[in-house]
Amino acid sequence: MPPRVILIGPPGAGKSSVGKSLSRLLKEDFVDTDTVIAEQEKQSIGEIFVDKGEPYFREVEEQVLLKQLVEHSGVLSLGGGAPLSTIAQGAIKASGSPVVFLDVTLAGAAPRVGFNRDRPLLLGNPRAQWQELMNVRRPIYESLAHHQLMTDKLTPNEAATAIVTLLS
Numbered sequence: 783m784p785p786r787v788i789l790i791g792p793p794g795a796g797k798s799s800v801g802k803s804l805s806r807l808l809k810e811d812f813v814d815t816d817t818v819i820a821e822q823e824k825q826s827i828g829e830i831f832v833d834k835g836e837p838y839f840r841e842v843e844e845q846v847l848l849k850q851l852v853e854h855s856g857v858l859s860l861g862g863g864a865p866l867s868t869i870a871q872g873a874i875k876a877s878g879s880p881v882v883f884l885d886v887t888l889a890g891a892a893p894r895v896g897f898n899r900d901r902p903l904l905l906g907n908p909r910a911q912w913q914e915l916m917n918v919r920r921p922i923y924e925s926l927a928h929h930q931l932m933t934d935k936l937t938p939n940e941a942a943t944a945i946v947t948l949l950s
């Protein structure tokens with residue numbers, strides 16, 4: 783069975799934290815593709831980027847996503863870049879699962895991301911990197927989404943509650 787709901791969005795949108803809250807509200811299991819990758823590879827996401835490089839990470843990420851789309855029937859939160867490949871986009875659409883784009887501004891994401899955590903893509907000038915990622919990705923997130931939720935002023939629990947309403 784495909785996921786009950788898929789959460790997408792940029793780093794700091796709250797996919798992992800909102801996803802956990804949402805799974806409790808919906809009484810569904812929760813899976814985060816980043817967590818599956820780290821467990822499977824026995825390394826943190828940051829370590830995988832350093833040791834094996836981003837192309838390797840993206841290959842593993844795509845395989846994990848394709849598997850979860852057919853095996854996981856609960857709440858599925860994706861890594862920020864997981865929905866970007868053509869194959870990923872096709873598989874997400876084919877799953878028929880409702881997709882929620884958790885939106886956030888740079889000002890909203892900055893304090894959440896802290897720009898000092900395990901986010902290898904934001905090394906260097908994290909604010910500029912984040913904005914650059916978002917400029918490229920926003921059209922893709924929007925094209926996949928059945929629902930879009932601006933999370934700047936919402937706690938993870940408020941965002942989860944709003945998603946329950948959007949899905950009903």
Ligand SMILES: Nc1ncnc2c1ncn2[C@@H]1O[C@H](COP(=O)(O)OP(=O)(O)OP(=O)(O)O)[C@@H](O)[C@H]1O
Nearest residue numbers: 792793794795796797798799861862894936937938
């Ligand atoms: N709506 C929110 N309000 C306040 N803090 C939040 C909110 N959503 C998430 N946070 C906090 O921001 C941090 C980042 O959130 P989270 O890890 O859920 O983002 P993410 O979208 O999964 O990012 P990534 O793409 O890097 O996995 C966490 O410490 C979390 O507690």
Ligand SMILES: O=C(O)C1=C[C@@H](O)[C@@H](O)[C@H](O)C1
Nearest residue numbers: 793816827861862863901902
């Ligand atoms: O936005 C991204 O491309 C990423 C987000 C994180 O969830 C991780 O999947 C990784 O740090 C890459």
Ligand SMILES: [Mg+2]
Nearest residue numbers: 797798816861
């Ligand atoms: Mg996450």
